[in-house]
Amino acid sequence: MEVKDSWREKGYVDEPIPEGIDLNAEIRRMCKEKNAVILAHYYTEGAVQDIADFVGDSLALAQWSAKTDADIIVMCGVHFMGETNKILCPGKKVLVLDLNAGCSLADSCKAEDLKAFMDEHPGYKVVSYVNTTAAVKALTDVVVTSSNAKLVIDSFPQDEKLIFGPDKNLGNYINSVTGREMLLWNGGCHVHGQFSLEGILKLKEEHPQAKILVHPECPAPIQKVADVIGSTAGLLKFAIKDEATEFIVATESGILHEMTKACPQKVFLPAPPETTEGIGCSCNECEFMKLNTLKKLYNTLKYEWPTIEVDPAIAEKALQPIDKMLAISKQTLPPPSL
Ligand code: 13P
Numbered sequence: 001m002e003v004k005d006s007w008r009e010k011g012y013v014d015e016p017i018p019e020g021i022d023l024n025a026e027i028r029r030m031c032k033e034k035n036a037v038i039l040a041h042y043y044t045e046g047a048v049q050d051i052a053d054f055v056g057d058s059l060a061l062a063q064w065s066a067k068t069d070a071d072i073i074v075m076c077g078v079h080f081m082g083e084t085n086k087i088l089c090p091g092k093k094v095l096v097l098d099l100n101a102g103c104s105l106a107d108s109c110k111a112e113d114l115k116a117f118m119d120e121h122p123g124y125k126v127v128s129y130v131n132t133t134a135a136v137k138a139l140t141d142v143v144v145t146s147s148n149a150k151l152v153i154d155s156f157p158q159d160e161k162l163i164f165g166p167d168k169n170l171g172n173y174i175n176s177v178t179g180r181e182m183l184l185w186n187g188g189c190h191v192h193g194q195f196s197l198e199g200i201l202k203l204k205e206e207h208p209q210a211k212i213l214v215h216p217e218c219p220a221p222i223q224k225v226a227d228v229i230g231s232t233a234g235l236l237k238f239a240i241k242d243e244a245t246e247f248i249v250a251t252e253s254g255i256l257h258e259m260t261k262a263c264p265q266k267v268f269l270p271a272p273p274e275t276t277e278g279i280g281c282s283c284n285e286c287e288f289m290k291l292n293t294l295k296k297l298y299n300t301l302k303y304e305w306p307t308i309e310v311d312p313a314i315a316e317k318a319l320q321p322i323d324k325m326l327a328i329s330k331q332t333l334p335p336p337s338l
C-alpha cells in the first residue's frame with residue numbers, strides 16, 4: 001500500500017473507518033493475521049490501554065520489545081518510545097499511531113547542544129533519561145528510566161563525574177537520594193512542570209487521609225509533599241499494596257485508568273495543574289500521548305504506517321547504552337511477562 005502524500009503531511013493515516021465495524025475485534029484480528037503486538041504506555045487513553053497486549057512504564061515497554069517475537073510492534077505512546085523499540089529490534093517493523101506524538105522533555109535536549117556541553121566538560125560520563133532522541137542516546141554512556149535511575153547510577157563509582165539529562169527534576173531527585181552532584185541538563189516535561197502545589201495542598205485538606213503519589217519529573221516543591229515518589233509503574237504498585245484508600249496522583253492522568261482498574265474500591269484524585277486552559281479537564285494530560293486513539297490504531301495496523309526508522313549508524317551507537325541499562329535492570333527486576 002502506497003503512503004499517500006496527505007498522510008505524510010498529517011503524520012498519520014487519515015482514512016475513514018468503514019461504517020459499522022467492530023473496531024476492537026478488527027484490531028485484534030489484524031494483530032493475529034500480521035503477527036503484530038500492541039504496546040501501550042499508561043498515559044494513553046483507556047480504550048487504547050485496554051486493547052493492548054502489554055501496558056507499562058518506559059522500562060517495561062523496552063524490556064518487552066527486547067523479547068517479543070512478533071513481526072510488527074505497534075507502539076502506542078510517543079516518538080522516542082517507537083525509536084527505542086526500533087533500536088532494540090532493527091529487523092522488525094515498528095509502527096506508531098501519529099508522528100506528531102513527540103515529547104517536550106525529549107525536545108528540550110538536542111544532540112548537537114548535548115555534544116557541545118560534553119566538549120565543555122571532558123572526563124564526564126553521560127547518563128540520559130529514556131525520554132531522549134536516538135541521536136542523544138547515541139552520545140550516551142547509559143540510559144535510565146524513572147524506574148531504574150537510582151539503580152543504574154549506583155552502578156558507577158561514587159566519585160565518577162556524571163552529566164545527567166535532560167530532566168532536571170529527576171536529576172535533582174537522584175542527586176538527593178544518591179548523595180551525588182551530577183551536572184544537570186536544564187530540561188523538563190511541560191505536563192509534570194504544571195502541577196499546582198496550592199491545588200494539591202487544598203485537595204489534601206479536603207481528603208486528609210489521602211496519600212500523595214508523585215512522579216520524579218515533578219518539581220522539588222511537589223516532590224517534598226509526596227508520600228511516595230516513583231515511576232508510573234512504581235506509583236501503581238504502591239497504590240495496589242498500600243492500605244490507604246484515597247490517593248492524590250501527581251503524574252499524567254492516564255495512569256488513573258490502570259489504578260482504578262487494579263483497585264476499584266480505592267479513590268484516585270488527579271492532582272490539579274496550575275491552569276486548565278486548553279486541557280479540557282481538571283487533571284493534567286499529555287497532549288502527545290492523547291494523539292493515540294483507537295481509530296488511528298486501526299488505520300496504522302491496516303496500512304502499516306507510520307513506520308519508525310532510525311539511521312543505522314545512530315541506532316548501533318544508541319543500542320549500547322540501552323542494552324547496558326537493560327542488563328543492569330535484569331539483575332533485580334523480573335522482565336515483564338508476555
Ligand atoms: P515512566 O512511565 O517510565 O514513569 O515515564 C513517564 C513518562 O513521562 C513517559 O513519557
Ligand code: SF4
Nearest residue numbers: 103104105189191286
Ligand atoms: Fe514527554 Fe511529558 Fe508527555 Fe511524558 S508526559 S511523553 S515526558 S511530554
